[in-house]
Amino acid sequence: MSDGSRAGNPVISTRGLGRRFGGRVAVSDVTLALEEGDCLALFGPNGAGKTTLLRMLAGLLRPTNGTGTVAGVELPGGLELRAAIGYISHASMLYAALSARENIELTARLFGVRDPRAAAMRALERMALADRAEMPVRQLSRGMQQRVSIARATVHGPRVVLLDEPFTGLDDSGSAALGAHLAALRAAGTTMVLVTHQIAEGLALATHAAIMRGGALVRLEAGDAIDPATYLTVYREHVSYGA
């Protein structure tokens, strides 16, 4: 396993990061470094510890081992860390009874964004959903809800975006639109960690790729070392055959 540590000024940096729940080890000894504009695609079977790692990086979960910094703030972080993060999961994290605009505006207000209503509308425009702004979220399709969720998570212009299986439930066009938006975010210098089961979509965005199994990073590589043509085989070897 490569260690993934690099010189420079990483936006995300962890060393030996781990988390236990009682006697069960959910994540152990994760060491990685990501710089501005990097995107780590994190693959692994269910229960591998991907979501737990993501929640630690988001400041939602306290590590029990190791150290880490995200956006210059030491984990587990606090208000300053959370202000720099946008967190997206397969659950929409939206209130179904509120409109798309109200959901995003609430987040903008909680993050102290200036002119929250205008910011919410701009975020919806970026997602091509301005015409659905006043529609209750429960009346939107799954794909539209996911786009609203992305608008909500990025309305405050976070330095780091953490995505937990954002492609779940999206059709091909929805996945393509989401991929295009994430590529634009990355190009704008946002650092991302993308947890997904969809290898092709993940690799299309990734500057780094990693495989987790049993709570540990069993493979981590960057840049040219990632070969999309053979990665599925590599993944299967690591996950199915215990390489």
Add this chain to the structure above:
Amino acid sequence: MAPDTLSAALLIARKDLAIEFRTRTAFFSAAVFALLGIVIFYFAWDPTAVASIDLAPGVLWGIFTFSGLLGLQRSFSLEQADRAIDALLGAPISRESIYLGKAIANLVFVTAVQVIAIPAVELFYGVPLLEHAAVLALIALLSAIGLVAVGTLFSAMAVNTKLAEMLLPVLSLPFFVPIVIPAAQATARLLAGRPAAEGLGWLKLLLAFDIVFVVACMLAFPYTIEE
């Protein structure tokens, strides 16, 4: 700049009330429950054995407790749907502001149910509750604060369990007892026309429990919500 604790709490409370205003599920359930409870007690009551003035305070605050639970149940369950709670926890606001926001919304909810229940008790039991509207409003507010302080905390604790609907009353009701006793006693003395000093002692006790519950629950809340 992210909002301070009170501003964030008001944003969260406003959001909860907007959702309740649009769906109206919990409020109607609680209001109907309160009215049905009052009616059932009325038909089970033998006015020749117990005077209405003795029965009404117990009915009022007993019903208030159980109907309040319906709203408290919903408080965090609406955050669990689609994991909206993660969006709140990921915001740069204090955990206390989430608790406070939820508690403020619950307080409005519980008070609104009381506004329906109190005249209904007067109507069915023929007791002059509204003659003492100002003092009764104070008793109602103090008891609502205590109930909401405890109930909001336990709602957050219970929502992650499989038995949330059962667990919330089981956890909360023992802590509601110190709220219901002074509220009922103060109301009984008010209706009986006893000297104000007699009721004042119970109100002070109610206030003391409120302070203890609000402070303790706000301090405990961050630990219940963190994984």
